[in-house]
Amino acid sequence: MENIEVVETKEKSCKVKINAIKDTMQLLSGKWKFHILGTLLIHNKLRFTDLLREIDGIGSKMLSKELQDLEINHLISRTVINSKPITVEYEMTQFGRTLEPIIDEIADWGISYRKSVIENN
Amino acid sequence: MENIEVVETKEKSCKVKINAIKDTMQLLSGKWKFHILGTLLIHNKLRFTDLLREIDGIGSKMLSKELQDLEINHLISRTVINSKPITVEYEMTQFGRTLEPIIDEIADWGISYRKSVIENN
DNA sequence: CAGAATCCCTGGGGATACTG
DNA sequence: CAGTATCCCCAGGGATTCTG
Numbered sequence: 001m002e003n004i005e006v007v008e009t010k011e012k013s014c015k016v017k018i019n020a021i022k023d024t025m026q027l028l029s030g031k032w033k034f035h036i037l038g039t040l041l042i043h044n045k046l047r048f049t050d051l052l053r054e055i056d057g058i059g060s061k062m063l064s065k066e067l068q069d070l071e072i073n074h075l076i077s078r079t080v081i082n083s084k085p086i087t088v089e090y091e092m093t094q095f096g097r098t099l100e101p102i103i104d105e106i107a108d109w110g111i112s113y114r115k116s117v118i119e120n121n
Numbered sequence: 122m123e124n125i126e127v128v129e130t131k132e133k134s135c136k137v138k139i140n141a142i143k144d145t146m147q148l149l150s151g152k153w154k155f156h157i158l159g160t161l162l163i164h165n166k167l168r169f170t171d172l173l174r175e176i177d178g179i180g181s182k183m184l185s186k187e188l189q190d191l192e193i194n195h196l197i198s199r200t201v202i203n204s205k206p207i208t209v210e211y212e213m214t215q216f217g218r219t220l221e222p223i224i225d226e227i228a229d230w231g232i233s234y235r236k237s238v239i240e241n242n
Numbered sequence: 243c244a245g246a247a248t249c250c251c252t253g254g255g256g257a258t259a260c261t262g
Numbered sequence: 263c264a265g266t267a268t269c270c271c272c273a274g275g276g277a278t279t280c281t282g
Contacts (some may be wrong), residue, residue: 014163021232023157023223028232031150031255034267038142048264054139060255064265086262087226100232103142105223108166110141112219113148132254150278152275169244206243240263 024102027073031059032066037096038103040076045091075099145223148194152178153187158217159224161197166212196220 028034035055040046046054052063067090070076075096081087092099149155156176161167167175186209193196194219196213202208213220 014160015213017163017228018156020228020235021155022231023235024227025155026238029152034142034146038139039135042138052176052264055137059255060265064256065255080264082263089263098233099230102223102226104233106145106228107138107141109220109223110143110145111137114141114144119275173244180278181245182247182277183275186275202245204243209244 005054027069028099030066030069032062034103034106036063036066036070037075037099038107039093040090040092041097041100041103045089048088048090049085051090070096147195148190149220151187151190153183154191155224155227157184157191158195158196158213158220159228161211161213162221162224163219166210169209169211172211191217 028037032055036051037053037057039054043054044051046061048063048067051067052058052060055063058066065074067078070077074093076090077093079089079091083087148157153176156179157172160172160175164171164175168183169181169188172188173179173181175186188197188199192199195214197211198214200210200212202210
């Protein structure tokens, strides 16, 4: 039988976890964050136009905005290359790469989900 | 040096991964999905009002809608209890629990993120 | 208690055109 | 090429009230 302290401790750790989820999702909210991060994790380094082509459906406005969000939070880095037509490379920061387990879990889940949908038809 | 087939295979697996992310996020899009799932994973079984109280900031309309979304996709179950004032219990389905690794990763990341923010101040 | 209904409104986000 | 600027629209979502 649980005493009050144990219950309070459990309550507290719940809140911690929920708040942790809230914190993470704060950085990853938005329609395109996961797509961008996933794409950058796979390709390692991409230019603006590459991302535009790679991420199906996104427009330049949204891409630009989402990239800024991610950069502000130090999840990705932006490097301007001095080429004739100017070029910008985006890639995950070391910090950003700590998100890889999350992205991988999401991708893995999606793959088995699709399999299970196919099987049940 | 990579030959064309290898490159094509890599390209293909990229698309698969990106599409998998898209698939997963389709089910989990919306402002409150992760909070609800996290809360249900922790508490195992909760009534509507409990969720309303537990999830800070959500309103009954959004909660109701998000719960329906999750139920439609068989991630949670809805059970009506025949008590005097009617009562409804929500809990993760077995299928829904397969999302636990994702939720856990997100929570873990949020916890270390908060720690790193505190340390760097 | 569990929600549906109603009202309302901000901003997320799309399409297109423009610039350094 | 890498965005910014503009216009525009709707749906996501909040607050409140109502009902079985």
